[in-house]
Amino acid sequence: MQTGIPLFPENASTFATPVDTLYVALVLVSIVFMVLIAGLVIGFAIRYRTRPGSEGAKQIHGATSLELLWTAVPLGIVMVIFVWGTKVWFQISRPPAQAEQYYVTGKQWMWKIQHPTGQREINMLHVPINQPIQLRMISEDVIHSFYIPAFRVKRDVLPGRYSTMWFEATKAGTYHLFCAEYCGTKHSQMIGSVIVMEPADYERWLSGAVAGESPRDQGEKLFAALRCDTCHTGLQGARGPDFKGLWGQKVQLSDGSSVTFDEDYVRESILIPTAKTVVGFQQLMPTYAGQVGEDQILSLIAYLKSLSDPAQGGAKP
Numbered sequence: 001m002q003t004g005i006p007l008f009p010e011n012a013s014t015f016a017t018p019v020d021t022l023y024v025a026l027v028l029v030s031i032v033f034m035v036l037i038a039g040l041v042i043g044f045a046i047r048y049r050t051r052p053g054s055e056g057a058k059q060i061h062g063a064t065s066l067e068l069l070w071t072a073v074p075l076g077i078v079m080v081i082f083v084w085g086t087k088v089w090f091q092i093s094r095p096p097a098q099a100e101q102y103y104v105t106g107k108q109w110m111w112k113i114q115h116p117t118g119q120r121e122i123n124m125l126h127v128p129i130n131q132p133i134q135l136r137m138i139s140e141d142v143i144h145s146f147y148i149p150a151f152r153v154k155r156d157v158l159p160g161r162y163s164t165m166w167f168e169a170t171k172a173g174t175y176h177l178f179c180a181e182y183c184g185t186k187h188s189q190m191i192g193s194v195i196v197m198e199p200a201d202y203e204r205w206l207s208g209a210v211a212g213e214s215p216r217d218q219g220e221k222l223f224a225a226l227r228c229d230t231c232h233t234g235l236q237g238a239r240g241p242d243f244k245g246l247w248g249q250k251v252q253l254s255d256g257s258s259v260t261f262d263e264d265y266v267r268e269s270i271l272i273p274t275a276k277t278v279v280g281f282q283q284l285m286p287t288y289a290g291q292v293g294e295d296q297i298l299s300l301i302a303y304l305k306s307l308s309d310p311a312q313g314g315a316k317p
Helices: 016-047 064-093 199-208 215-225 263-271 294-306
Strands: 100-107 110-114 120-122 124-128 133-139 144-148 153-157 163-167 173-179 191-197 250-252 258-260
Touching: 016 064, 100 144, 100 294, 110 124, 110 294, 120 124, 124 199, 133 144, 133 153, 133 294, 153 163, 191 199, 215 294, 263 294
Parallel strands: 100 133, 124 191
Antiparallel strands: 100 110, 110 120, 133 163, 144 153, 144 173, 173 191, 250 258
């Protein structure tokens, strides 16, 4: 039976060991230098203290070998930590291509999560073990922070900007989910659970949960409901650009600049259509600010992204 508070949260993801190892190394280096420096200060203070009849201190001007030593050693240690930390950071910040994409919306004071197959959860996330999971996140109001201590992952969730986080759970169980950024009076209640399941158990959970429509299908219906398909037809003479095969590509704008067709550009175009106009088209699109929520924008993004995915019937970029 476990008693007391553990020194570290449970190790339950592929990131946990690399992050913990780097953290322990930083602590040990700090302790070594703290003891060394404090010991030298105390030792020198005792050894070279002023005594009755002493001649006083003698100034030494220049000690090249000593200066090279105390410059080279810290530089070497810092460079090792820099390379090591950079390697861990790249591992955490680069999701693999096969990662399943989930959508997360932060809101005072809850987490709203949607699965690729359409299931929705609030303050709860069910995931399969040994499967890379990518979270596409945005906030509806203030800054939140999605934090799973057992996975050693944390990412700020911002209003008006998409952020991405990924992890791969390695141990089945239930783990704490926190908001790690003070977001208002009920910040401490913005908590939840991540439930990691064996693949067979996860499939059973999916079949028993209310599936609903996938984000892509919801986006397709919303695209038609908002009458976006009357302008973005893909036909000659259409009043808006064709989206097929456009995801991730550079779009030329009427002011001579260019922008990447991605999540941030799509969101801005929906809410502030006058911000960037594609070359060859007039600015006819109305704003949908106040008419669509962040969840709906994420669904529209999923649909537009599918138009460039051959696996979903879209055109190749």
